[in-house]
Amino acid sequence: MDRYAWLPSHQQHAAYSLAHADTLIERAGRIALDHTRRDTVALDDIVVGDFVAMTLTDVALLPQAMVRLASDALNQLRSTLEHVLYVEVEHRVSVPLTSGQARGMEMPCTSSVDKLQEWATKRPRRDVDVLQPGTDLYQRIAHLQPFHRRNSQDAHPLKVLVEHTNHSKHRTPSIGATLIGALRPDRPSDDIQVTTPPDRPIKVGDVLATLPIGHVVEVSLWPKVSIQRPHTKTWHILIHELRDLESWVRRIAVPMLIAGSTDVSPLPPHLDITVGYADFRTALDTADHSPAADRLERLLGAEIAREALPGVLLLHSHGVSHDQALTAWAAALSDDEALQRHESLQGLQGHSLDAAVRTMIDEALNA
Incomplete structure (x- = not known):
């Protein structure tokens, strides 16, 4: 049985684009891991009264390739959605799209049912019958909109993806920084007082822990390379952010736009696209399913x-x-x-x- 029977030939491009995004995520993630394994931070014990403050004295600069690869991966994920929608419309219409209609094809990100209807019925899309309210393609698009999360639209994957890519396209590459993931004593100790890590990039002068003078406690510190969401200014572990958005696009958005359902076998994330494939279906079946x-x-x-x-x-x-x-x-x-x-x-x-x-x-x- 063909587990990917839901993917028609005109949408095979989506598998290649997702594979490219997966490669970019791996490259960004490897740089982030390498960065955290090197001397990411430097600490010194500074005496303050009767206590010693474990203080940050240096923070290594993030490799700029990492944030640019993250931007590229996010843009590739959004482009995949745009391409899938465009190709689906082009495949369904009875007459070729005009240049204006082609330019108007975009994956909307709307905050209400009314906003989505406005998007569909506004020129030049209002003359594209397959996009109008009541059609199955319109319903598929509607299913993916942030307005379904009434109290948390800012955290909806489509909203997050759009904000990331708008920022990296029009303003600056993704904004990355190092935060403290955790700092724990290697052995239980009542002497040390660990400071709650700030939910912001760490900087020289930050005090991570204090303990009385004369006491020695060995600790383990885990830095976390993070990315800032442009619209909420909140920080999220880089590889988790990329993982969650990749998973949503591949497992939810692409199947919904193409098949009208998420109850299908998701496309494999890791496909070697440096080679050509005479048999596309066999390539999918033998691809790596680990993102x-x-x-x-x-x-x-x-x-x-x-x-x-x-x-x-x-x-x-x-x-x-x-x-x-x-x-x-x-x-x-x-x-x-x-x-x-x-x-x-x-x-x-x-x-x-x-x-x-x-x-x-x-x-x-x-x-």
Whole structure:
């Protein structure tokens, strides 16, 4: 059975455009991950009275390629919607569109039913029968409008996407910055007082925590590369914002515009478009169904596993004297191997954990 039977030949372009957006998201995400792994922030302990304030003394500048790739990905997602709508109208009309009608084809983003009707019945669209109220294409467009969220239109994916792309097209590239995701003591401690991270970009002079003089507490800090929504000025984790908008366009908007339903198999996000495909359907069936955000999460998980495994193994008496060998073994593991071995230890206790760790140490020493 063809899971993509809902996608007609005249709309195959959508799969290629979504694949391009996915590639851009992955590129932006990889730069963001690399950025957070380097010395993103510098801290110093500054004495204030009887306390020491953990204070930011430097914040690394964001790589500008990242925000531009994010802008490109967002614009590609919006272009996909525009192209799908245009092609669908062009396919349905009985006579070719005039130049004015062609220029008037756009995916609306409206705040009320009346505004959408005004959009459809305004020249030059009012002479395009397939767009008029009451038609199935009009209903499909209406289904995707922000006015369905009466109390949260600003958070509707179409509204967010339109605001991002209008800003990056007419004003500046996407606005990115580093915020504090979390700061936690490595071990529970009543001494340290962690400051609630500000919901804004961090800057030199920010105090992240305080503790009494003479006390030492090791902490872990997680910066988060974020993007600002132009219309609300709120900050959102970059890869989450791109993930959520990509998912909405691919899983909701494109199927609704083309098939009139979201109860279909969504198009695969990751398709290699650097090559040509003689058999489009086979290409879809063999494409990777993991979106960029999931692949990046797996990449990050593998890196965490490679860093964590030597520490776990060194706690065992059988591995305590083999620090360099265990570290080199873990570093050489592939992503899948690192994740599998790390996950295999989760939930184990007692004899089962001891046996699994001993087996893994033997594997590392014999590699």
